[in-house]
Amino acid sequence: MSEQHDPAEREAILKDPGFCRHSTGHTAVVDWDADTGWSDPLVGPWSDLAMDPATLGLHYGQAVFEGLKAFRAEDGSVHLFRPEDHGRRLARSAARLAMAEMPAELFTRACADLVAADAAWVPRGYGQSLYLRPLLIATEPDLGLRPSRRYRCVILAYPADPCFGAAFRPLSVTTATDTVRAVRGGTGESKCAGNYAAGLLTRTEAQAAGYDEVLWLDGLERSRIEELSTMNLFLVWRDRTGTWVTTPPCDGTIVRGLTRDSLLTLAKDRGIAAAEEHTTIDAVRDGLRTGRLAEVFACGTAGVVVPVGRLAIGGEDLTVGDGEEGPMTAALRSSLLDVQHRRTHDAHGWLRTVVPAEGNGGRRA
Known part of the structure; x- marks a missing residue:
């Protein structure tokens, strides 16, 4: 090259x-x-x-x-x-x-x-x-x-x-159901080549079905969300009490993303409640149906911060918000890029x- x-x-x-x-x-x-x-x-x-x-x-x-x-x-x-x-x-x-x-x-x-x-x-x-x-x-x-x-x-x-892409268009994501990416005690949090090869088949199948990426679930019960193939995941929740963000914790099965860590810090700098917590795929589905889960975005060094506009769970295609980028996603990305470009x-x-x-x-x- x-x-x-x-x-x-x-x-x-x-x-x-x-x-x-x-x-x-x-x-x-x-x-x-x-x-x-x-x-x-x-x-x-x-x-x-x-x-x-x-x-x-x-x-x-x-x-x-x-x-x-x-x-x-x-x-x-x-x-x-x-x-x-x-x-x-x-x-x-x-x-x-x-x-x-x-x-x-x-x-x-x-x-x-x-x-x-x-x-x-x-x-x-x-x-x-x-x-x-x-x-x-x-x-x-x-x-x-x-x-x-x-x-x-x-x-x-x-x-x-x-x-x-520089336009940060919303991604379409489907949930992995037949394969897993990592289990505790394995190499899930390591950036080793084999981890990415193990996810290629499922990701390729997802792309052939019209999706951009795969959302991986935990390797034991397949009930908790973890991350995408190359990016960590954030959820933006909203109710009458306010807005807050969550992301799955780094407990051995997801990559300890530095963009993820930076966003958690920048959110707190802006006075936004931000927490690491386990979230089930059922809770994600319910949140999207009710509107309580207002935004979903992925983040990583290569992709920066990208909204998720569509999420398929168990054969059901769910739109995230109105399918476009939400204000929290845009604000956190700008906060990150503003620091990176001084x-x-x-x-x-x-x-x-x-x-x-x-x-x-x-x-x-």
Whole structure:
């Protein structure tokens, strides 16, 4: 997927980047060896991964990844959003699969080095970003069932719109009934490659039936909602006493989304009641029928905040509200993007400056 572009071609791409259609042509690479530990990050031209067919990562699934973004502010400066937290989450995913855990400081340095090298690729549009995809994979060739003694982290970069589009159109979602994504004690909260492969069949079938995404239920009783295939889920409740938001708790079966965590914090900053609580699919159905469940939205690094306009439960297609985006969904997305683009104060220290404002000498902070 590596491409070479002159400045005019790059500017044309940045006006309409889509989601990860064009790579910057560079990667950052960090290696780990059991004898020598972690290497320094190396930024260079995109190159293929050369692997022995017996590589442990290919046979036993020792592969985890992350997704994070760099944003350009109105003054031209460029900032990574919560890179240390993404680094810590990658380390937790790696630990679950008995892989080497990259220190968050090293992870952040590698991401910052790549963004600095590709600063011209960071779009200027509101909601647009430079999307980074760090992949950590076992690289030692051996067919014995054991942890690898060598790993490579490769970080890719793409100018990007949100993955479901910049218009944030409402999604159509159907509930998974015959398959499950995760069970407690498994790898559900880890961003390991196998988790996503396990959901592809159900998601593909849902898309063939006219839906955008799948809502997964708990793996034991199949009664509680969990998350979509690539995004966490929020519910907006409303009655005569007021409005509040809930989201399923992170208790081992859903990804600990950093967008999810950011939205919970921003909601509380705005004085909105926000809670983590288990919710049954029956309660969701009843809430939609009565109107008490006024909005549903999904969130994640790639998709940002996207409304759900239609939800199929047990063969019944239910419209969420009037089928369009609700005010709470729009408000929380704006709150998040305003922080990411430095339109409002970064009260929680989420931004890591990589390129200072234009006119300040162009030095990395």
